[in-house]
Amino acid sequence: MIKAAPSILAADILHLEDEVRRMERAKADWLHIDVMDGNFVPNISYGPAIVKALKRITSLYLDCHLMVDEGVRYVKTFADAGADGITLHLEAHKDLRAAIKAINDLGLRAGVSIKPQTPVETLLPYLDDVGLILLMSVEPGFGGQKMASDAPARMVEIKRLCNERGKTPILEVDGGINMLNAAEIVKSGANALVMGTALFTSKDAEGDIAALHSL
Ligand code: DX5
Ligand code: ZN
Numbered sequence: 305m306i307k308a309a310p311s312i313l314a315a316d317i318l319h320l321e322d323e324v325r326r327m328e329r330a331k332a333d334w335l336h337i338d339v340m341d342g343n344f345v346p347n348i349s350y351g352p353a354i355v356k357a358l359k360r361i362t363s364l365y366l367d368c369h370l371m372v373d374e375g376v377r378y379v380k381t382f383a384d385a386g387a388d389g390i391t392l393h394l395e396a397h398k399d400l401r402a403a404i405k406a407i408n409d410l411g412l413r414a415g416v417s418i419k420p421q422t423p424v425e426t427l428l429p430y431l432d433d434v435g436l437i438l439l440m441s442v443e444p445g446f447g448g449q450k451m452a453s454d455a456p457a458r459m460v461e462i463k464r465l466c467n468e469r470g471k472t473p474i475l476e477v478d479g480g481i482n483m484l485n486a487a488e489i490v491k492s493g494a495n496a497l498v499m500g501t502a503l504f505t506s507k508d509a510e511g512d513i514a515a516l517h518s519l
Contacts, residue, residue: 305333305517306490306494306495306496306497306516306517306519307333307334307474307476307495307496307497308331308332308333308334308497308499308503308513308516308517309332309333309334309335309336309367309476309496309497309498309499310327310330310332310334310335310336310498310499310500310503310504310509311336311337311338311447311478311498311499311500312324312335312336312337312338312354312358312500313336313338313349313447313500314447314448314500314501314503314504314505315504316504320354320357320358321361323504324358324361324362324364326509327364327503327509328362328364329510330503330509330510330512330513331510331513331514331517332364332503332509332513333364333365333496334364334365334366334367334388334496335358335362335364335365335366335367336367336369336478336498336500337350337354337355337358337366337367337368337369337387338369338371338447338500339351339368339369339370339371339372339375339378339382340371340372340444340445341371341372341373341375343372343373344371344372344373344375344393344395344396344444345371345444345445346445347445347446351378352378352381352382352384352385353385355368355382355385355386355387356385356386358386359385359386365388365389366386366387366388366389367388367389367391367476367496367498368382368387368388368389368390368391369391369415369417369438369478369498370382370390370391370392370393371393371396371444371445372392372393372396373396374396374397374398374403375390375392375393375396375397375403376392376397376399376402376403376406379392379403379406379407379410380406380410383407383410383412387412388412388413389412389413389414389415389435389436390407390412390413390414390415391414391415391416391417391436391438391476392404392407392414392415392416392417393416393417393418393419393444394416394417394418394422394426394427394430395418395419395422400416400430401429401430401433404416404430404433404434405433408433413435413436413474414433414434414435414436415434415435415436415437415438415473415474415476416430416434416436416437416438417437417438417439417440417444417478418437418438418439418440419440419443419444420440420441420442420443420452420454420455420458424458424461424462424465425465427462427465428465431465431466431469431471431473432469432471434473435473435474436473436474436475436476436496437462437466437473437474437475437476438476438477438478438498439455439458439459439462439475439476439477439478439494440478440479441455441477441478441479441480441481441489442478442479442480443479444478444479447500447501448500448501449479449480450480451479451480451481451482451485451489452479452480455477455479455489455492456488456489456491456492457492459475459477459489459492459493459494460492460493462475462493463475463492463493474495474496475493475494475495475496476494476495476496476497476498477489477494477496477497477498478498479498481497481498481499481502482499482501482502483502483506483512483515486499486515486516486519487519490516490519497516
């Protein structure tokens with residue numbers, strides 16, 4: 305089944321617990337947590353304290369997306385805070401292999417993410433070691449952008465690379481996903497959809513997630 309991962313970047317941060325409960329009621333599968341360092345991306349969001357606070361109030365899987373230069377430095381901190389999966393950026397690491405190993409060694413799901421301009425083939429050396437691939441369908445840094453038109457084709461390619469090697473990581477897509485383009489991106493191979501704006505502004509998040517689950 306498709307995983308629906310609301311990004312709390314689009315939540316009302318002053319009422320975060322209510323927002324999480326709303327997504328729980330809507331039967332979200334994961335919570336997506338966008339960590340931004342003001343270096344790798346031109347925005348600053350929040351860090352491990354939010355993960356720790358969320359862990360106290362929810363049993364939803366905490367899907368932590370680190371848009372952080374050398375995010376490997378914070379893997380242990382996020383693991384201790386309660387992250388269930390940690391996704392690092394390929395472009396942000398000198399030794400990505402070691403960074404992925406650090407996540408795997410802690411027993412969490414290791415993810416690798418690529419930005420819209422990064423060739424999909426750059427993922428190849430890591431396919432044996434990751435449990436998740438996160439395709440950015442917008443330039444990372446901000447919610448509320450439009451999905452890049454080549455995102456579905458890029459996802460098809462990623463799926464093909466995985467299939468050829470017998471690998472079955474979760475294929476997640478992030479940025480500008482909504483109820484109008486979800487079916488297309490799922491058809492292209494994605495099985496986890498990050499949705500910030502679309503779900504948090506929806507009048508019927510439960511209906512939307514039910515529709516995603518039936519794709
Ligand atoms: C962008 C973040 C996304 C973002 C998605 O840098 O990684 O997760 O919050 O937001 P929407 O769904 O509004 O594009
Ligand atoms: Zn994200």
